[in-house]
């Protein structure tokens with residue numbers, strides 16, 4: 001399933017290839033991905049942890065938290081592997097992340113978009129739609145990034161993460177099909193909105 005809107009693939013591939021030649025900046029980008037995964041997992045934790053929390057939500061939370069850990073560890077490993085620079089611990093401050101506020105804003109925009117279109121009931125709907133939108137974009141991006149990593153002969157491999165995001169998207173769309181008979185049409189509308197939010201985020205990350 002492809003995201004809606006402009007195809008940013010060529011521009012982003014060229015940007016990533018250039019980024020990888022600059023190890024400290026590449027590490028900062030990896031830490032930015034870690035932050036986005038962390039913000040996503042935090043939203044799952046806040047919205048889903050209640051008496052009715054199903055196994056699928058618990059798995060989703062565990063895996064997104066794992067993705068944040070994976071990217072933070074990869075960011076720090078890149079710097080450690082680059083002597084003579086000393087190992088440096090990352091955090092979420094603007095010094096160590098690219099456009100962190102724009103990333104948070106992107107997620108907030110998606111939530112607002114979803115609530116405006118589908119409302120808050122049944123309670124699982126906003127979570128499922130927001131997650132599905134994120135997964136479509138994440139899968140598009142991780143496939144693209146994986147291609148560039150391979151072309152550049154990098155050690156980093158995103159296969160496990162791609163497999164997990166794929167599983168999440170399948171879980172979300174399956175549940176949405178059951179809960180909402182207007183799913184297909186609403187999801188197209190939401191994907192168009194996501195594309196507008198992503199078009200605002202991308203240049204900020206690229207400059208960050």
Ligand SMILES: [Fe+2]
Pocket residue numbers: 037063064067138165
């Ligand atoms: Fe993720």
Ligand SMILES: [Fe+2]
Pocket residue numbers: 064135164165168
């Ligand atoms: Fe995911």
